[in-house]
Amino acid sequence: MPDPLLSLCGLDAFYGDFQALYGVDLQVAQGEVLAIIGANGAGKTTLMRSISSLTRNRAEMVRYRGENIGALRADEVAARGIALVPEGRQLFPSLSVEENLIIGGQIGRKGPWSLPAIYTLFPILQERRHQQSTSLSGGQQQMVAIGRALMANPNLILFDEISLGLAPIIIKDIYAALPGIIGEGMSALIVEQDITKALAVSSRFYCLQEGRVSLEGASATVAREEISRAYFGVA
Amino acid sequence: MEWVNVVVQGTLLGGLYALFAAGLSLIFGVMRLVNIAHGDLIVLGAYLGLSVTTVLGLHPLLALILVVPVMAGFGYVLQRGILNQTLGKDILPPLLVTFGLSVIIQNTLLETYSADPQKMNAGALETASVSAGGLSVGLLPLLTFGTAIAVIATLQWIFYRTALGRAFRATSDNPEIAQLMGLNRRHIFGLAMALALGVTAIAGIMLGIRTSFDPSIGGGRLIFGFEAVIIGGLGNLWGTLAGGVILGVAQTIGAKIDPGWQLLAGHLAFLIILALRPNGLFPRIDG
Numbered sequence: 087m088p089d090p091l092l093s094l095c096g097l098d099a100f101y102g103d104f105q106a107l108y109g110v111d112l113q114v115a116q117g118e119v120l121a122i123i124g125a126n127g128a129g130k131t132t133l134m135r136s137i138s139s140l141t142r143n144r145a146e147m148v149r150y151r152g153e154n155i156g157a158l159r160a161d162e163v164a165a166r167g168i169a170l171v172p173e174g175r176q177l178f179p180s181l182s183v184e185e186n187l188i189i190g191g192q193i194g195r196k197g198p199w200s201l202p203a204i205y206t207l208f209p210i211l212q213e214r215r216h217q218q219s220t221s222l223s224g225g226q227q228q229m230v231a232i233g234r235a236l237m238a239n240p241n242l243i244l245f246d247e248i249s250l251g252l253a254p255i256i257i258k259d260i261y262a263a264l265p266g267i268i269g270e271g272m273s274a275l276i277v278e279q280d281i282t283k284a285l286a287v288s289s290r291f292y293c294l295q296e297g298r299v300s301l302e303g304a305s306a307t308v309a310r311e312e313i314s315r316a317y318f319g320v321a
Numbered sequence: 322m323e324w325v326n327v328v329v330q331g332t333l334l335g336g337l338y339a340l341f342a343a344g345l346s347l348i349f350g351v352m353r354l355v356n357i358a359h360g361d362l363i364v365l366g367a368y369l370g371l372s373v374t375t376v377l378g379l380h381p382l383l384a385l386i387l388v389v390p391v392m393a394g395f396g397y398v399l400q401r402g403i404l405n406q407t408l409g410k411d412i413l414p415p416l417l418v419t420f421g422l423s424v425i426i427q428n429t430l431l432e433t434y435s436a437d438p439q440k441m442n443a444g445a446l447e448t449a450s451v452s453a454g455g456l457s458v459g460l461l462p463l464l465t466f467g468t469a470i471a472v473i474a475t476l477q478w479i480f481y482r483t484a485l486g487r488a489f490r491a492t493s494d495n496p497e498i499a500q501l502m503g504l505n506r507r508h509i510f511g512l513a514m515a516l517a518l519g520v521t522a523i524a525g526i527m528l529g530i531r532t533s534f535d536p537s538i539g540g541g542r543l544i545f546g547f548e549a550v551i552i553g554g555l556g557n558l559w560g561t562l563a564g565g566v567i568l569g570v571a572q573t574i575g576a577k578i579d580p581g582w583q584l585l586a587g588h589l590a591f592l593i594i595l596a597l598r599p600n601g602l603f604p605r606i607d608g
Binding site for chain 2: 169179
């Protein structure tokens with residue numbers, strides 16, 4: 087692969103005293119959509135936290151556009167163009183919907199995403215823009231979380247469990263919007279429990295099992311039995 | 322008429338207490354830091370004002386132009402240099418460190434300025450008064466009250482209308498996720514402390530014009546500040562003003578009944594409100 091946008095080299099990461107990732111190697115190319123699948127506790131969220139530096143690592147373990155970023159602070163990583171849509175949305179309750187979006191863009195990176203662009207993507211947010219973010223439904227809150235990350239005009243966007251806790255119809259809507267979001271030359275890493283969804287939107291996937299990559303490959307051609315084996319670790 | 326006068330004077334006194342409390346409220350609101358040294362920082366502001374007025378011969382109110390930025394700068398350095406290191410899940414380290422800071426400030430002031438009570442000379446402003454409808458109101462208390470309103474309105478505007486205020490609220494809501502917005506939490510906290518100590522400088526100078534002060538009075542100002550914040554409800558700036566007024570009125574009513582009861586009446590009002598409304602009268606409403 088020619089010069090990946092992001093590469094993880096032997097990433098060891100810890101969740102408190104517990105080692106959550108063991109020597110994970112992973113590459114994301116420019117414009118590529120990657121799915122990360124794996125059971126609960128496999129280390130998916132720790133992987134997201136490590137890339138965005140919410141969990142700090144050794145500098146050379148996370149390499150982004152030719153720079154070792156593993157030891158940077160999370161705000162420095164964000165300024166370089168990596169945005170995270172965190173698990174559980176994590177909106178700012180004392181900010182209105184619009185303020186949540188604006189603060190996402192405060193980093194000041196140039197690009198296609200702005201308030202009007204977010205409102206075109208999710209018109210309901212424009213209607214609700216002055217409300218407290220906590221007064222929205224779960225699906226609408228997820229739209230705000232996605233919009234907030236997009237406002238930073240990232241090169242790489244990380245989605246952590248975007249369908250968790252949402253009604254199936256909402257999940258369908260959000261996944262329908264994804265190609266329009268990622269289609270702007272952005273790369274994306276999608277963590278998802280729903281394997282079918284994850285494989286449908288990605289070109290490649292990595293499967294984590296107990297903190298190690300147990301399988302990687304092309305999303306379109308992988309056999310289901312292979313995934314079950316890698317997912318659960320049983321033959 | 323006598324009692325109307327008592328309430329008016331108490332209300333104006335409450336303006337001073339609201340100034341004491343505003344910085345405390347802001348710091349707690351943004352970073353959940355309880356600053357035990359706040360009262361001593363107010364006194365430090367008064368002494369800095371005293372130095373500026375005696376060395377440069379400026380009017381105390383003009384001294385604000387120098388003292389506010391100096392205190393704000395000190396606040397930023399203090400936060401980034403020391404207090405940020407104490408913040409975490411455990412609430413004890415910031416209490417202990419600010420308690421230590423309180424001792425250090427008191428003793429430094431004692432070494433520098435001695436224990437003699439000092440006062441700033443504000444000239445005619447100290448005794449000027451306006452009369453209306455049988456009431457005579459001092460210009461200085463009126464000015465203090467107006468300053469308190471202006472300070473709280475400005476803080477309110479910063480919090481709810483500016484990018485800095487958005488950053489304060491976001492960092493207060495969720496410091497970790499705020500970092501993902503490119504906000505450096507340490508810097509944001511530094512700015513919050515700078516703003517708080519800028520307000521504290523105003524409080525210190527208003528205090529130093531109104532009454533005499535010595536290095537040991539910080540603790541009492543801290544208590545008044547705390548009581549005003551808690552009566553008003555944590556994290557609500559207008560509530561803090563209301564809390565200051567309630568405390569001021571309770572004190573002047575107490576003093577009216579018996580001069581020895583001034584402080585006791587204030588503390589009783591605080592205890593009653595705390596017993597009936599543990600979250601204060603106007604707690605911040607958020608989801």
